[in-house]
Amino acid sequence: MNWTLGELAERLSGTLEGPADLPIARPVTAQTPDADGIAFAEADKYLAIAEASGVGAVLIWREARTAKVPAIRVQSPRMAWYSLLQACDRPIPSGSGVHPTAIVAPGAQVDPSATVGPYSVIEAGARVEAGARVFPWCYVGENCVVGPDATLFPGTVLYRDVTLGARCIVHAGAVLGADGFGFVWDGSRRLKIPQVGTVRVEDDVEIGANSCVDRATAGDTWLGEGVKIDNLVQIGHNNRIGAHSVLAGLTGLAGSCTIGERVLMGGQVAVRDGATLGNDILLAGRTGIMQDLTEPGEYFGTPAHPVREAMRSLVHIHRLHEMNRKLKELEREIERLKERLP
């Protein structure tokens, strides 16, 4: 970009505290030694970091002390910074129309305003809706729907009967609709249970790179509106995830789980088969769900306990050696007491 600090102050409705003609090229983090960068600080700690790092300028809050570097004073430094990020954002280029090397089966529909990148394959009965962008090497299987303005990054695979709502974003290498993992042991080998269900994804869902969402055994695996899934997440068959829930990287949901709305899961969380989580439950990273949770709140541990209790247990675990020593001492004390008794 090509801003001056003065232009930015005006653009962000902030107060300029520094040279109006200072050139600013990009938003950066407070630690970045970039004389053309502008960072944000929403607490003294970050302001000090920005002052020490060599960053060109800093967005500060209304009541902040005077900064030792050029600054713009704004209502919300974080939101001002976001608006700069937004200004810098540019879509990854995706050409226009259907690339001549893309293979669109007879009976598939691609809206004229959608783009399909080189070497992609759209199978029979599939629909790519208005404004959707399909990058190279995407597989849109039989009867799949890519909703309006949705994006499939390179190498996305939708097996079949997968429907994606409007504005969904699926990152590179994600696989939706692969066979759910189910077998029956017949006494000598495992028979594959046919997985005849589907995957239904509502509007505004984002799915991270190399994540997997299996199709249901029967019925559907369902991701509610606005669900956000990070990279390398495993969603087994027949799971249902409520609207606006967020799952961080390397998390795994076994099968047939029911997850409420606005549930947040940190990284590497595991949820066992058939578990139910209510709305507004927050699971710290690495939590392992062995039982249902209905009460909103923050949980941690395996099994999950309210975070305060779980943290207390961690402290006690680390002191077990000490506890054990004390216990032995008490045994000895009691022996001594017995001897002293008449």
Added chain:
Amino acid sequence: MNWTLGELAERLSGTLEGPADLPIARPVTAQTPDADGIAFAEADKYLAIAEASGVGAVLIWREARTAKVPAIRVQSPRMAWYSLLQACDRPIPSGSGVHPTAIVAPGAQVDPSATVGPYSVIEAGARVEAGARVFPWCYVGENCVVGPDATLFPGTVLYRDVTLGARCIVHAGAVLGADGFGFVWDGSRRLKIPQVGTVRVEDDVEIGANSCVDRATAGDTWLGEGVKIDNLVQIGHNNRIGAHSVLAGLTGLAGSCTIGERVLMGGQVAVRDGATLGNDILLAGRTGIMQDLTEPGEYFGTPAHPVREAMRSLVHIHRLHEMNRKLKELEREIERLKERLP
């Protein structure tokens, strides 16, 4: 599908308890409010769920009470349901023959009954055997073998010297034969240890989407007959997995492990370098193997203990705060006793 309840009762050798002409379109789960769906219930709990959900009909067991919804009484509701799943199953379409855009190197062999999808690459010395299906963008590297009736879903990569037995299924994005992870530190940097071994996969193995099976440093990484691997599983170099073992999602085997037959691993299990597990060992999800296990049975925890002991420890951990409180009380009691002693 286009069934009536009467036709289904006959097909499944069951007893009709409801209107013979009720149209049934698909197997569904008991929770599904689908008037055209048929679910199964093998216990009162699930029968009650089916009665309440609005599902069209239910498969019930011989001794079950009369259902409040149309039903078919059968020997095994689960097996009857599976047979309906089977009837609904249809293969993902894979064209026929070698697609004109597929690149088959001179010296590679593709059986005339095999299919190779658009944009796939078959390298020199590779063999795609009778009835095998290779979907788009698969890489079948030098000297690889895709066994008879095996399936490679879109984007599968076999580096080289990977052999897959008959009827193997490899899901989208899985990578077989990438370099094992090995380096030596020479005092200033890590030197890459060449990985010159192979991956050998026996018949009827299934490998999940985006899973990785590394090739051996020397010799082979080996998956026995009927092994089933879920999505996002990491199998390091030189591991050996016995026949009919099952590994659920996000599980990782370090390197040079020896896993017995019919071993079951839940999700997110970790097995350390060089560990040995005997036959018929069951590891609950999230178990971490730090030592060899030889005794068949169910294990849990890190390190793994028999599941009963591991669960007991979890209960005690959650009560540590209480234990600690009690311990302090006892200390005080003893002090008081001492004072009261003559």
Added chain:
Amino acid sequence: MNWTLGELAERLSGTLEGPADLPIARPVTAQTPDADGIAFAEADKYLAIAEASGVGAVLIWREARTAKVPAIRVQSPRMAWYSLLQACDRPIPSGSGVHPTAIVAPGAQVDPSATVGPYSVIEAGARVEAGARVFPWCYVGENCVVGPDATLFPGTVLYRDVTLGARCIVHAGAVLGADGFGFVWDGSRRLKIPQVGTVRVEDDVEIGANSCVDRATAGDTWLGEGVKIDNLVQIGHNNRIGAHSVLAGLTGLAGSCTIGERVLMGGQVAVRDGATLGNDILLAGRTGIMQDLTEPGEYFGTPAHPVREAMRSLVHIHRLHEMNRKLKELEREIERLKERLP
């Protein structure tokens, strides 16, 4: 290969102890029943394994006892074996030049000595440098740089602004530069925080199959020289990993972490948002970092403790049932003492 034991003894500057004309075809592990294979043993345990396995010959150390199988006595059996691995290593074939089906955008530069495989896409502003090898279906996005002699295996995706140094290796299915995972809740839905930063990867970095390295919100996600990353690893936005650090499979770094040099992480490690790890820290598999660590050394557990303490706690956890029993006994003892008091 086509060696004799005598030729190998000479090649490895070792002492022949067995028939000079014994044919040797390949390095194998000590357990391998391969009469044409040569293994290495650097301790009595492995020598015994090699003697029992049916391996053709074994590399032994200077002071080893006489082997019961043909042997070569060398300074370092491990290094001698590595040099054989090196002799057996052959690169995966990658053709030459730009394949006619590769799509190189106007304004992208591909060095004449580089190779670009079939169906790959090189976007505008990207640069593929001398000797680099790009396998099929790689996406080298806008303004990306693939450094000299770097390798992108099939299906690698670099979103945009990703720079890879010299000799980097990126394995199949890895995704670099996907959007960092960041949202703000506006009261009714999550707004996507634009991710306008980059990924910078220094020389000699290796990234495993299906691993993900997200681009920064602003600034860069940075991997130092010689960093080695295994398969299925998740590196969130704005992480910085110091030179020569190693991350094993299924490990996840949340975001904005600062990892020192020569840090080693076992499999399934998790590092929380914003954590800082000093140089020369070793994290055993499954460790969960909840706080900064500065002191070099080996750590384990969640939260991480010095490995000795962590292991001690594990032992105590397993004895909690016993401790609890003892505690109850002491309570009873004290009651009895009280009764006996005058």
